[in-house]
Amino acid sequence: MASLNVRAALLSVSFLILALGLWEMATQPPEAQTGMTEYEMLMGGADQESRVPPPSAVIKLAWTELSNPFYDAGANDKGIGIQLAYSVYRVLTGYLAAMAIALPIGFLIGMSPLMYKALNPYIQVLRPISPLAWMPLALFIIQDSDASAIFVIFICSIWPMLLNTAFGVANVREDWVNVARTHELSPIKTALTVILPAAAPTILTGMRISIGIAWLVIVAAEMLVGGTGIGYYVWNEWNNLDLASVIFSILMIGVVGMLLDLALGKAQKLVEYKE
Amino acid sequence: MSKSFLEVDGLSKVYPDGQGGELTVFEDIRFALEKGEFVCIIGHSGCGKSTILNVLAGLDEASAGNVVMNGKEVKGPGLERGVVFQNYSLLPWKTALNNIVFAVQARWPKWSKEKVKEHSERYLKMVGLDHALNRKPSQLSGGMRQRVSIARAFATQPELLLLDEPFGALDALTRGVIQDELVKIWEETRQTVFMITHDVDEAILLSDRIFLMSNGTNARIAESVKVDIPHPRARATIFQNPAYHKTRDYLVDFLVNRSGSALPEKDGSPKVVEPAKGVAQPEPAAAEPETESETAARAVNA
Numbered sequence A: 001m002a003s004l005n006v007r008a009a010l011l012s013v014s015f016l017i018l019a020l021g022l023w024e025m026a027t028q029p030p031e032a033q034t035g036m037t038e039y040e041m042l043m044g045g046a047d048q049e050s051r052v053p054p055p056s057a058v059i060k061l062a063w064t065e066l067s068n069p070f071y072d073a074g075a076n077d078k079g080i081g082i083q084l085a086y087s088v089y090r091v092l093t094g095y096l097a098a099m100a101i102a103l104p105i106g107f108l109i110g111m112s113p114l115m116y117k118a119l120n121p122y123i124q125v126l127r128p129i130s131p132l133a134w135m136p137l138a139l140f141i142i143q144d145s146d147a148s149a150i151f152v153i154f155i156c157s158i159w160p161m162l163l164n165t166a167f168g169v170a171n172v173r174e175d176w177v178n179v180a181r182t183h184e185l186s187p188i189k190t191a192l193t194v195i196l197p198a199a200a201p202t203i204l205t206g207m208r209i210s211i212g213i214a215w216l217v218i219v220a221a222e223m224l225v226g227g228t229g230i231g232y233y234v235w236n237e238w239n240n241l242d243l244a245s246v247i248f249s250i251l252m253i254g255v256v257g258m259l260l261d262l263a264l265g266k267a268q269k270l271v272e273y274k275e
Numbered sequence B: 001m002s003k004s005f006l007e008v009d010g011l012s013k014v015y016p017d018g019q020g021g022e023l024t025v026f027e028d029i030r031f032a033l034e035k036g037e038f039v040c041i042i043g044h045s046g047c048g049k050s051t052i053l054n055v056l057a058g059l060d061e062a063s064a065g066n067v068v069m070n071g072k073e074v075k076g077p078g079l080e081r082g083v084v085f086q087n088y089s090l091l092p093w094k095t096a097l098n099n100i101v102f103a104v105q106a107r108w109p110k111w112s113k114e115k116v117k118e119h120s121e122r123y124l125k126m127v128g129l130d131h132a133l134n135r136k137p138s139q140l141s142g143g144m145r146q147r148v149s150i151a152r153a154f155a156t157q158p159e160l161l162l163l164d165e166p167f168g169a170l171d172a173l174t175r176g177v178i179q180d181e182l183v184k185i186w187e188e189t190r191q192t193v194f195m196i197t198h199d200v201d202e203a204i205l206l207s208d209r210i211f212l213m214s215n216g217t218n219a220r221i222a223e224s225v226k227v228d229i230p231h232p233r234a235r236a237t238i239f240q241n242p243a244y245h246k247t248r249d250y251l252v253d254f255l256v257n258r259s260g261s262a263l264p265e266k267d268g269s270p271k272v273v274e275p276a277k278g279v280a281q282p283e284p285a286a287a288e289p290e291t292e293s294e295t296a297a298r299a300v301n302a
Helices: A004-026 A038-042 A055-067 A080-111 A113-126 A131-142 A145-170 A174-182 A187-225 A230-239 A243-271 B049-057 B096-107 B113-126 B142-155 B172-189 B200-206 B242-258 B292-301
Strands: B006-016 B022-033 B038-042 B064-069 B081-084 B160-164 B192-196 B209-213 B221-226 B271-273
Touching: A004 A055, A055 A243, A080 A113, A080 A145, A080 A187, A080 A230, A080 A243, A113 A145, A131 A145, A131 A187, A145 A187, A174 A187, A174 B081, A187 A230, A187 A243, A230 A243, B006 B049, B022 B049, B022 B221, B038 B049, B038 B200, B049 B081, B049 B160, B049 B192, B081 B142, B096 B113, B096 B142, B113 B142, B113 B172, B142 B160, B142 B172, B172 B200, B200 B242, B209 B242, B221 B242
Parallel strands: B038 B192, B038 B209, B081 B160, B160 B192, B221 B271
Antiparallel strands: B006 B022, B006 B064, B209 B221
16 A cells, blocks of 8 residues: 555646646637638638647747746847846845834833734734725825835735734743743743743744745736736736737646745744643 | 751741632741751641642742752742652653653753663663663553652652652552652652652651641741651651650641641741650660550541
């Protein structure tokens, strides 16, 4: 009996082959029975072009794109690597800015019931706002589309980090805080050597949720602001009616999102502890 | 008037009872500890033993009364008072050694890294854990965790050590082993210790004096029982001493029959009792035949 992993891998591959096979068959052009109709000839065979491309076409395109991911042939023709790099850069910039704000404020809220009560109403009102709703205001105030996209990432990734940090800090076991107190640690030392490591797993969970949301939002944000980035790329290829490129870039969005999540997952493992 | 090392004067704790009234858990607690004494406090659940200990530690505040140590009033926690908590309270992300390093660094911030490490390792060795320096608390058994916790408290060499039922969560066999270790480390360091326990035998093995608390609410420290058994003591031989049985009978009788009604002296200090006064100390190797009192004690235990 093969191990569970091997069996799971075999099953995964067979699902993939089955799905690709069905997709390939469903997107074959119908047999031309009597050649093209007059209308079709007038349209240059356009109705066949409008089919969803088969996986073979997507794979062929992926091969050419991935073998030269960083070419730059003008504003509307850049390699997938460049587009993804733009998006990752925006996500990380907005995300790090959110971290710089959310972690200290989360600490403050977690440690002080007064601050929690004072700030909670604002957080509850601001949190459910779709990050894209901020876009017009951001464009008007910042007057720069790139910075506005970064701001949208900032605003959407701040909430899970803020709330998880506050929750983690507020729920540090009292025994551990007492250990810090009986050893006369200063408040800063207590925060860094006891509360931070104790709350770190919860904080990292918030950061992992945030990076996921940020990656979801960047695609939509870039569709709006345009210019560069994977979101813009998807929309641009849709305007070009190049569906193979659309499908290919959708897959790339999934792959990069998975990598970001894996990285945060690894970081989470580092700070985990068993009681 | 000569002052004792630690003086507790008129301590009481009042909680709201949830129906608009008040609930006095304990009141007018008065006692004094001398330097180098090992004192246990015994009482039924709910008499506020842990609260008294937390007030001494500075982690809790009394509703009235004060605590003076070395002529200074105790306000808030401090390094001169070390605490061993019942649930060990080790930091789970640190190894056994680093849990102690953490405390030693806090105690002597100017020490070099090597000195801190060497000092910490010495105390872990004292509790027999030199083989488990780099294990995390989750990889240690309950008994081993409590040993780390005890080593941490002793390593900071506090002037007063507060132990809150340190062996309460351990099985009887482990408890015995760690009691022996506590006896050993205490004989070496002669620290002043104030300890809560529920275990009469443990109290006799360890203490110079045992405080007996009456039942809550309005609990008092009613009596202070002198344990007239010479140090060093050992768990395996202590029951051969006739003073042990006299003391044990006295304690069990108090806990079973008198803890509901017992009161301290009129001035609020505990009545001093010496149940084993005048009992001849046996020759070290002499085995005692089973006495009537031992049989009675077993009956109570059963």
